[in-house]
Amino acid sequence: MTELSVSAVLCDMDGTLVDSNALVDVMWNEFSSAHGLDPLEVLAFAHGRPSRSTVERYLEDPEEIRHWRDHIHAMETSRFEGVLEIPGAAAFIRALPPDRWALVTSALAGPARGRLAAVGIAEPQVLIGADDVDRGKPDPEGYASAAARLAVDPRECVVFEDTDAGIQAGQAAGCAVVVVGGNRSPATEGLPRVDDMTQVGVRLEGSRIVLTIPETH
Secondary structure, eight states: OEEEEESEEEEOOBTTTEEOHHHHHHHHHHHHHHHTOOHHHHHHHHTTSOHHHHHHHHOOOHHHHHHHHHHHHHHHHHOOTTOEEOTTHHHHHHTSOGGGEEEEOSSOHHHHHHHHHHTTOOOOSEEEOGGGOSSOTTSTHHHHHHHHHTTOOGGGEEEEEOSHHHHHHHHHHTOEEEEESSOOSGGGTTOOEESSGGGOEEEEETTEEEEEEOOOO
């Protein structure tokens, strides 16, 4: 087992605490179909990034960009069918002190709250959504902001992430990173990983949060 002793825990949402793949697939397949794009390419780019970054990557007309940003926002805000808990996520969050964990997501803050509620995870005191930052992942702004709002040095934080963009953001902020799920890429090499949150043990030692995870294979 590997142990990490930290002051705070920073979590991504989609793919880490919440499985919203069904909704994400519907959104980007619709977008791709409307513009004659390869949906697999669009999904690969979109994974872990704010939706506005993806829309702006593939569209140039300001009016169309505005339309699709609003349309995708509406879908994210109103559709929660098929949103599932990543195994162990709710229990993991309940084991953390409420004032020493934060959510940093590429989803907008409002939809993020809805997805957490849909899987029974209480809203954190610190939630950084795509609309709370100027630069989304892989920029470190979100994770740096979350650490600052928790009044913790980023180097005293661990980030749980599933995407390359999120991993790069956490590392650039100065945090330790644990990979969640099956993503294997150059960005994940040498990092501790778990299949899901059932594999993460939590115990409190004074002001420290001690996390135990299996050895990486």
